[in-house]
Amino acid sequence: MARVGLNTERLTAAGAELADEVGFDKVTVSALARRFGVKDASLYSHVKNSQDLKTRIALLALEELADRAAAALAGRAGKDALTAFANAYRDYAHEHPGRYAAAQLDLDPETARASAAVRHSQMTRAILRGYRLAEPDETDAVRLLGSTFHGYVALERSGGFQHTPRTAEDSWTRILDALDALLRAWPAA
Amino acid sequence: MARVGLNTERLTAAGAELADEVGFDKVTVSALARRFGVKDASLYSHVKNSQDLKTRIALLALEELADRAAAALAGRAGKDALTAFANAYRDYAHEHPGRYAAAQLDLDPETARASAAVRHSQMTRAILRGYRLAEPDETDAVRLLGSTFHGYVALERSGGFQHTPRTAEDSWTRILDALDALLRAWPAA
DNA sequence: TACATTTGCCTAGGACGCCTAGGTAATTTA
DNA sequence: TAAATTACCTAGGCGTCCTAGGCAAATGTA
Secondary structure (H helix, E strand, C coil): CCCCCCCCEEEEEEEEHHHHHHHHHHHCCHHHHHHHHCCCCHHHHHCCHHHHHHHHHHHHHHHHHHHHHHHHHCCCCCCHHHHHHHHCCCCHHHCCCHHHHCCCCCCHHHHCCCCCCHHHHHHHHHHCCCCCCCCCHHHHHHHHHHHHHHHHHHHHHCCCCCCCCCCHHHHHHHHHHHHHHHCCCCCCC | CCCCCCCHHHHHHHHCCCCCCHHHHHHCHHHHHHHCCCCHHHHCCCCCCHHHHHHHHHHHHHHHHHHHHHHHHHHHHHHHHHHHHHHHHHHHHCCHHHHHHCCCCCCCCHHHHHCHHHEEEEHHEEEEEEECCCHHHHHHHHHHHHHHHHHHHHHCCCCCCCCCCCCCHHHHHHHHHHHHHHHHHHCCC
C-alpha cells in the first residue's frame, strides 16, 4: 500500500488551498481526504478533529497575513505605512479568500493569545506611532483602523458594493486618505 | 396525532431565537424540529431545505435591523442621527447575536436586492445628507460608515478588544466622535 | 542484513444531519 | 357530511464526523 506521506503540516497547507478554492466553510475532513486519495479516517492521526483542522488553517492564515503586513510596513511611516498595511490586508483577502475567512475564525482566548493575532495589533500600533496619539486615543484609533479594514473587506467580498458605478478600488483609496486626515487631526475628547 | 401548528413564519421566528441561543451556524433543521417536538422530515413541507431556512432567518434579521435603525433615525439629523443609527446597529448585535450573524449571510444577488439590505444603505445615505457631501464622496462615506460599524461589531464579538483596559463602550463613543469630525471635514480629493 | 519499533493508512461501524417518497390522520371547505 | 387539503408520520438513502482495532510500510537498531 503506497503511502501518500501525510502529516499535520501538509494537511493544513492543503486545507488552506482547498479553502481558497471552495470556501472555508466547505473545508471538511472528508473533502481533504478525497483530495489526497485517502480515507477520511486516515486524517485523524494527524489532526484531532474537524475543529482542530480549521483552527490550524486559521493560524496559518494569521501568520501569512502578519508576515505580509510586516513586509509592507518595513521602512515606511505615516500615511505611507498606513496605505501599505491596509493594502497588504486587503490584497491578501482578494488573493486568498478562503484563508482570509479562516483568519476570522473565533479562536478560544488561549489560542488567540499565542497566535499571530497579537502581531497584528502591534503592527497597527506601530503605524499609529507616526501620528503621535496619546492613550487612550491610540487604542481607540487601533480599533477604528482594525474595524474599518476588516469591515471594508467583508462588505466588499459579500458584494455589498456592486450596486453603484463607484468602484471598490476608488472608494478604498479615498477612505485611506480620509483616515489619514482623521488621524492627523484626531479630535480632542 | 396532535398537531403543533407549524408554518414557515413560526419556523423562521423559532430559528431566529435558536440562533440567538446557540449561534447561527448551529441552527439546523433537526435542531429546530427537536425544539417543536417533531420529526425533522416534517419541516420540509414548510421550508425547502436548510439553506432556505437560513436565508429566511437572515431576511427576518435584516428587516428587524432596518426597522430599528429607521426608528432610531426618526426626527434626528447630523451627529445625533449618526450616533443613534450606529447604536441601533450595535445594540441589535448585542441583543441578538445569532440574528446579527444571520444578517451577514451571503444572499444571492436577487434575494439581496429584494431584501431590507437596500433600506440599510438608503438610511446611511440619509444620515450623510446632514453632512452635505457631493458624489462620489457620499458613496465613499457610506462605505466607510458601513465598514466601520460592521467591522467594529465583528471584532468586538470575536473578543478582539479584551486585552486592554479600555472598554469597547468608550472606544465606540470616541470613534463616533471621530467619524463625525471626519465627515464634517471630509478631505478634498 | 535481520529484527523490532514506529507509524501511515486501512476497514468496520456508530452517531447525526440532510432530504425524498409515500402514507395517514386531522382540519378545512364545499 | 363528503371531499379536499394539509400537518405530520415512517422508512430509508446519502454524506460527514469520529472511534477502535488491524496490517503493512518505513525507520531504527543490532
